[in-house]
Amino acid sequence: MANAAERGPKFAHDPTTLVDTSIGNNGDGTTFPGAAAPFGMVQLSPDTQLNKYASYDYAQDTILGFSHTHLSGVGCQTMGNFRFMPTTGAVTSSDPARYAAKFSHDNETRAPGYYGVKFDNGIRAELSATRRTGQHRYTYPAGSGSQNVLIETGESNGSTYAGDIKVVGDDTVEGWLQGGNFCGETGKERYRIFFSATFDRKFSRFGTWSDDTLTPNQREASRGTKRAGAWLTFDSAKGDQVGTSVGLSYTSVDGARLNRKAEQPKSFDKARGSAHDAWKDELNRMRVAGGTTADQRTYYSALYHSLLHPSIGSDVDNRYRGFDDKVHRADSTYYQMFSLWDTYRSQNQLVALLNPDETADMAKSVLHVYQDGGWLPRWGLGNGETNVMSGDPVTPWIVDIYNRGLLDKRTSRQLFDALWKNANEVPSDQSLFRGRDGNPTYLENGWVGYQNLPGYTYGDSRQAGSATLEYALADCALSTMADGLGHRGKASTLAARCDNFAKLWDPGVTSQGFSGFPVTKNADGSVAGDPDPTQAGAFHEGTAWQYQWLAQQDPKTLFGLMGGRARAEQRLDKFFDMPTVLTDPAKAASESWVTGAYDYHNNFAFNPNNEPDFHTPWMYAWTGAPWKTSATLRAMRTLFTDDAYGMPGNDDLGATSSLLVFAMAGVFEAQPGAADYLVTAPMFEKVEIRPEHGRKISVEAPGARASKLQYVSSVHTGKGELRQSWLSHKDLLRSGTIKIKLSAKPSKWGVGSAPPAMGARN
Template structure:
């Protein structure tokens, strides 16, 4: 998005120079908390284990439209579409403790009495209680200011969460400390359970305490254990001192692990921890300094950058201990173990953004996935805490890890990673394994496609035979990506095999209709021929999956009749003629505008993953200026309001799309070191790079005069040298130092030459 976006009924915002104030002041954690963005506004640090945030009763935790808070819980996943986390909701109350259901003792609040910034949250609740939250990596800090009363309570609820709590235990250890363990399951469907352990230490002794089990309250009791509603309360006299601070440490290993984390990170005052959290965010955000833009555009950009850095999450304790996918305790030596893997979403955008802005953490994330394979026997699709959920389909872990390899982030582990990916690509997890893996491989390896068979046996969760055509496209993309790694490592016969499989997307193309379609085990195309039909397509239609062939866009376009035919389809898909006249209006009223409207659509869905790369298909059709137009329109959906992110943010996927598209540097081919070029949203962007991975140490992107009307690339210079191609490689970024755009108010011939489009991943290209 370039320049100023003026929404109906609003005035243009004033220009802001972010160098004049802290960048954290440009982040609004409330963005995405409305209209199923499913983000959370609470306190956390980059990639932290703890996310202290209010829960209002929404599936994902916090809904801006709801008016009461049930508790402040310690675990949240940003932007996921199903209930997860919400472990250990804690709520301050006054008066008698007479309920064990957090919905009944929920407290009203107003947005006018609420504020949030990176690493800090504050709200004034009904009854005159003020709650403040901050965090370290493994501890969540709560500061409660009560009215003067003898009955100031802190409710510690172990039996309720955003998922199903199988069982929990709460133990009052002494007059300042409460320990708990919570075993939960359920993410979009029934899943394997995981257990989180907590230790909460209060700033002063409590005067009284009790526990509950089901509907029964037990004053003076120190322990409650089992299924159903469980919890404890502690009581303070606040007539002379209204402030109570609680510090909760988490561990996925043990209560002792939580104790160690508390001992390491539980020191200092609330205000000092808040300041440290803010500084941690400031250091992250200042790696990308932009100049120009309105206050609203800057807030949207830095808020998206903030959400891009929330996950994956720290999973290891301060001593390196973590619980593996075999339910055993392991030790991460020399790296941080990460967990929570929304791979089907993040392999398209966030993986590449983190490789650029947080390569050291991305290195550890890649190692963590290799340890999942070592501990659990297989690579995950969607890993939640310490368990695989088998949510979503295809083979997303392959482009994710191959991206890490191609960015130089697997040094010393290249062959280990390759062998894990090779096993995953060529096999199927055994029946005893909880992993579904590439469940469609038996048919895919035999016939070159995954048939649609909704009745096929499978493990709990999603399964690939239920989404045959889209899974075939996902497998082919992953195979081509793996081919690049095989070629680079000298496994040439494997490379030839994977590159050939990367072209098997053609096996679900119906020449008679000109669209990808489902096939049955006998090879017959099945289901309606209308490309708006979703038979076999996971959260999409043939229209939206048409462009999920980034490994071979030239070959796909030849299938449908060449570049002109591809342009015609893209123009229809984006409602291009109308979009040029009314970008924001088209994005909001013509494209898909509901995060769950996956099916029966023939237009672009900027709120879901299958087609989020589609605007960049114009780079391959020879009309790159249309990418500028579509990206410009899509960025109008990212605003600085609570509904300012399209659809579920999915652990930073959509936020990363907005950041990358604003940089004018987009990973058009997941699993390959290729970045598409389009007009940046700001006239100057200075990126600080880690010199351990990028020798230049910086990348300065310039586009003088870029605006709503001057959004067309006229020429590009990479490291001072002219570039007619519409892409650069990671090798270019490691050494170039500068990426300069000349922009104008009309399309140009830049990027339209026969060799200017991003290359296919084929035969090592």
């Protein structure tokens, strides 16, 4: 007789078959469809356009080539380095608009770790990847004449400032470029990246170009004002396929060559198989059963997108280029590409749950950034800081890792010292690291004084309203780490800042029938700008209506400012249009909420497309109505579909995808840094979590459906009945089987048992 775990819906034998890497390949999601290994240095993907997003727009029908670095879901152009393109016939131009090829999505094949496309001209290109190499296989049509591979090093999706290429012997090409602009900047040379490519056939002819000048038989070229590259021609009489293995490195060409040789698979098919197996293992760390095929495709595609970044930055010998532009050697894998303002609210928690070893190495990598560069990153691109976004996102992320018990004592103490410095000082040279530039007024008054600094698009003093709220959350989280490390005085100092969000509260501001909202203040305490909470102001990518909830470290105090718990719940109901959520969830999501990926401002409704609001559905846990969280998440689910246009906002290195993964699985950490999970109604009948080296956690919710409004009526774990609405990270890991009973009507489960305020944990 089958046991309970064997009855009911079955887990997919191979969850990679349920992933569609095209989801979000448009101007909203800005993901890419190409090949990558989990957290790999290489993201080998087709480029349909330059200077926009992840280089690939699903609406386009022309491919310019295949470049080796991409960032998933960033809302602006960057990376896209070392573009390879197969062509036939004479090589007459270095302009990608001239040698680009038409294609149809019907002729694409996409899977985790693999991308294939047959161009309209008959050439078939296939891509795969190891952690530090890109693998290409090109099949040319019979009778095509010359078989060429064009390699561009001087032009990227993000601006390139220098680059060299060298043809070595008759089967190798190597080179480097200097890049690093971000979101339309100019003159930001943040990183240098190198490649070494070897081909499985000898080329019969070659040449190089600089800008528009092509020189046959020349082995070296340097970037002029826009391009530098090489072309290789193969004898069609010797076969119809050409393969190449391309190693990358941020240290040197020698490092790229070392990475290529160390990770070189025996064949392209072996590379594809290994990449598939790596992704199968990753996706099985949090597998689901039940629901519709569309539910599973949407879920597993989101889980896939959640595990692409941060990216490996070190060579196989652990050498890496630090933020001082010098090469160092770490004692573990070094990671980079930290989009922390986005990821500290969802994606970092998912990676920490499923991949604790890699997470510890990521934390150590941030420590290396501090040791090499003198300050902690906010948005690190390669080995440089962009200073993009606002607040202090690195702090709750590191505290989260510490509170999960993933850091050794020495690393914990070193990271705390770095975080303490970041929370209390300002870099002297803010051209490299801006740090918390609002600290002078924040430490004196408890709020960041508004200042429109010339020459800076970003900066905490410019986004003073939201920066104050972000600082308060970060300081409150850090107080728990200080307490755990025995720094009682520092813990007290930091805990006193937990409620600094209250210092922005203006009870005289009214909107939509509610009184009291956060406002931006000048250093002297006067209100800066228009206090209307529905208008764009000094709140980063949002309004005061959307940012008012960013005080989840102490909901009781926040709700007191709003007039009490009941009045706060009414405000949440207005925010989500709860009456419509309960009658037509899809209508509420599509008509009442903010719908455009970049429509941050001039609205009082929930914005599920951008990170500041991510935690807001779970705020009902503190009003005494956790069932409304489950209803809101069912509405949010309707915004995600299993096609190229299926992501409502920028994925931001997996942040939006991770939100969906947690929402569908039924757990989420609403207080970054706390290492606690709120429990909601899962959207699958079974969720199985298998953390790296950990015990299996089984979540069983018979009858769960994403398409139905369902609520938690009871929860039982291996430890007995769970009456509170949350589990600590340690309790989740020890819970064994979690049985969740669902009902079609709201229940009183979890009422009055939300997690404590973070500042109260010291």
